[in-house]
Amino acid sequence: MHRRKTMPKLLNLKTWYQLFVDNFLAIVAVAFVAAALRRAWPVSIDDLANSLRAVPPVRILTAVILTAGVAQLRRLHRPRDVYLVEYGCFRPKPCFRAPFATCLEHAYYLPYEVEEESVSFSIRLLERSGLGEETSLPNSYHYIPPDRSLEAAREETQDVIFSAVDEVFARTSIFTPTPVFVDMVVNRYKLRPDVQSLNLSGMGCGAGLVNIGLAKHLLQVAPPGTHVLTVSTEILSSQYYIGSERAMLLPNCLFRMGAAATILSNSPEHARFRLGRIVRRMTAARDADYHCIFQEEDGKGMLGVRLSKDLTKTAGQALKRNIMAFGPLVLPVSEQLLVALSLLKRKLLSYWGAKVRLYRPDFRTAFEHFCIHAGGRGVIDEVQRGLGLSDEDVEASRMTLHRFGNTSSSSVLYELAYIEAKGCMRKGDRVWMISFGSGFNCSSVAWECLKAAIDSDGPWADCIHRYPVQLPEVAQDI
Numbered sequence: 001m002h003r004r005k006t007m008p009k010l011l012n013l014k015t016w017y018q019l020f021v022d023n024f025l026a027i028v029a030v031a032f033v034a035a036a037l038r039r040a041w042p043v044s045i046d047d048l049a050n051s052l053r054a055v056p057p058v059r060i061l062t063a064v065i066l067t068a069g070v071a072q073l074r075r076l077h078r079p080r081d082v083y084l085v086e087y088g089c090f091r092p093k094p095c096f097r098a099p100f101a102t103c104l105e106h107a108y109y110l111p112y113e114v115e116e117e118s119v120s121f122s123i124r125l126l127e128r129s130g131l132g133e134e135t136s137l138p139n140s141y142h143y144i145p146p147d148r149s150l151e152a153a154r155e156e157t158q159d160v161i162f163s164a165v166d167e168v169f170a171r172t173s174i175f176t177p178t179p180v181f182v183d184m185v186v187n188r189y190k191l192r193p194d195v196q197s198l199n200l201s202g203m204g205c206g207a208g209l210v211n212i213g214l215a216k217h218l219l220q221v222a223p224p225g226t227h228v229l230t231v232s233t234e235i236l237s238s239q240y241y242i243g244s245e246r247a248m249l250l251p252n253c254l255f256r257m258g259a260a261a262t263i264l265s266n267s268p269e270h271a272r273f274r275l276g277r278i279v280r281r282m283t284a285a286r287d288a289d290y291h292c293i294f295q296e297e298d299g300k301g302m303l304g305v306r307l308s309k310d311l312t313k314t315a316g317q318a319l320k321r322n323i324m325a326f327g328p329l330v331l332p333v334s335e336q337l338l339v340a341l342s343l344l345k346r347k348l349l350s351y352w353g354a355k356v357r358l359y360r361p362d363f364r365t366a367f368e369h370f371c372i373h374a375g376g377r378g379v380i381d382e383v384q385r386g387l388g389l390s391d392e393d394v395e396a397s398r399m400t401l402h403r404f405g406n407t408s409s410s411s412v413l414y415e416l417a418y419i420e421a422k423g424c425m426r427k428g429d430r431v432w433m434i435s436f437g438s439g440f441n442c443s444s445v446a447w448e449c450l451k452a453a454i455d456s457d458g459p460w461a462d463c464i465h466r467y468p469v470q471l472p473e474v475a476q477d478i
Contacts, residue, residue, distance in 0.1 A: 088167030206437020241304030258407025
């Protein structure tokens with residue numbers, strides 16, 4: 001009973017602390033102005049008017065021109081804001097659905113030598129993965145044996161990319177097609193001949209936010225009113241692993257088809273989100289991190305992607321490095337001060353051999369929503385523990401993993417769509433997107449909502465009423 005009374009008092013005390021520290025400069029400014037007015041109080045309004053009349057008009061005009069010039073220079077040298085106009089996600093058709101029973105049946109009927117132990121391992125992994133029975137795989141996976149041809153990969157590419165781009169264009173009115181070609185997307189949508197086409201590959205699940213960072217740099221130097229289309233996906237058809245090594249069977253079980261497209265602009269017109277801070281950190285200099293996600297041949301010459309057993313640990317370490325750079329840019333002063341005091345306390349007490357646990361900043365003071373890459377149950381668990389988030393904070397990530405699986409670089413936008421479909425996004429809300437990718441790299445992107453979605457039409461439109469779902473408890477992840 002005593003504890004119940006104490007906790008609200010402590011929370012109330014921290015709230016007052018945050019209000020005071022975060023608004024310290026404003027409080028000081030108000031106090032300074034009040035003191036100045038109090039000292040100048042004996043001066044009458046007539047005295048002030050006479051003083052102003054005594055100033056030569058040339059000086060007043062010069063002061064106005066200089067002030068306007070300084071303000072204009074500041075605007076010119078300030079980085080141009082970038083906005084998210086709209087986004088769209090691939091919504092798989094029922095024919096792509098791949099329940100666990102189908103996966104098991106295919107494993108037994110494959111013409112390759114499939115060990116019983118490998119099949120059992122894959123099924124156990126699926127049951128513990130956090131994936132649901134409605135995730136989807138491309139047509140090529142539904143053949144026995146799977147079609148790993150270039151044509152199958154091209155068909156999957158068209159299915160997922162064109163669907164995502166179709167949706168984002170349908171939700172905007174800024175697209176004007178003309179009969180000109182550059183590559184697959186340009187050919188499909190007949191973009192102008194001066195379009196700049198850039199391809200980012202080999203970055204795996206982290207490529208989506210790297211896309212956003214590249215688009216930001218392009219838009220900040222582009223003429224006003226410029227738009228950038230980004231598309232994020234990972235094609236599975238040509239990557240199906242037919243061997244028996246466990247570390248290389250993981251991608252077959254976890255990855256599912258998906259894609260997302262965004263339209264970014266340097267104009268606030270029709271914008272729904274404002275892009276905030278972007279921080280990317282790479283740890284490829286460490287051999288263990290570099291080989292954490294690695295495409296190679298197994299002992300029998302079968303090509304596949306090997307996922308290290310230390311993947312979640314590597315992701316946690318990469319996130320820590322990312323937070324060290326991202327935190328000071330987004331956290332309020334009150335949280336940064338607590339971190340600084342914690343570091344100082346550890347430094348002082350270390351002389352006496354005392355161990356001091358550093359203060360973990362509360363990122364919920366900076367963000368209302370979190371979109372953590374749905375790379376797997378273990379990855380989400382690691383980030384949740386590291387940031388001290390609640391189950392509600394990571395709901396979008398877990399439900400995206402359950403409904404769509406690991407859709408690689410597009411997963412964070414499926415999570416954003418989940419939050420909006422639930423009606424949880426409000427004007428002024430801040431969003432933190434976190435992605436991980438091969439290399440190993442970790443990216444953080446901050447957004448501010450300018451206009452909430454009018455409707456929930458998107459990848460969750462036909463199933464949002466069933467979520468969230470209760471996920472089964474497991475002793476440990478694989």
